[in-house]
Amino acid sequence: MKTKLYNLLIIEDNSFIGKNLINASKKINTINRISIATSLKEANLLLNDSDFDIIILDLKLPDGNGIKILKELKEKNKKTKVFVFSISKELKQLCLKYGALAFYDKSKDFDKLIGAIKKVK
Numbered sequence: 001m002k003t004k005l006y007n008l009l010i011i012e013d014n015s016f017i018g019k020n021l022i023n024a025s026k027k028i029n030t031i032n033r034i035s036i037a038t039s040l041k042e043a044n045l046l047l048n049d050s051d052f053d054i055i056i057l058d059l060k061l062p063d064g065n066g067i068k069i070l071k072e073l074k075e076k077n078k079k080t081k082v083f084v085f086s087i088s089k090e091l092k093q094l095c096l097k098y099g100a101l102a103f104y105d106k107s108k109d110f111d112k113l114i115g116a117i118k119k120v121k
Contacts (some may be wrong), residue, residue: 005032006053013038013061024114040064052080059086070098081120085113
């Protein structure tokens with residue numbers, strides 16, 4: 001049986017965290033392509049051009065809140081699996097309401113996030 005390969009979009013404005021997410025994702029054998037956006041504008045351009053199976057989403061971006069992306073994905077009925085990776089724990093319930101698969105605390109859940117991405121089916 002052929003393994004399904006996934007396209008991953010990382011939406012993260014912190015270059016250090018972004019690089020760590022890219023490096024960890026490259027080691028996951030089910031990840032086919034990795035794209036990165038550092039703002040809502042960049043993310044929207046990428047989302048309009050391509051379909052992504054998995055998104056790692058930061059909430060606090062230079063040009064707005066990542067919840068906007070969650071709302072748009074839900075409105076468009078996209079089946080993208082979104083993992084929120086943020087320090088804004090107070091927004092966790094709102095993220096889950098708008099369709100995030102899970103919420104990970106940026107201060108301590110890096111390994112849990114990568115583990116969850118490895119398990120995506």
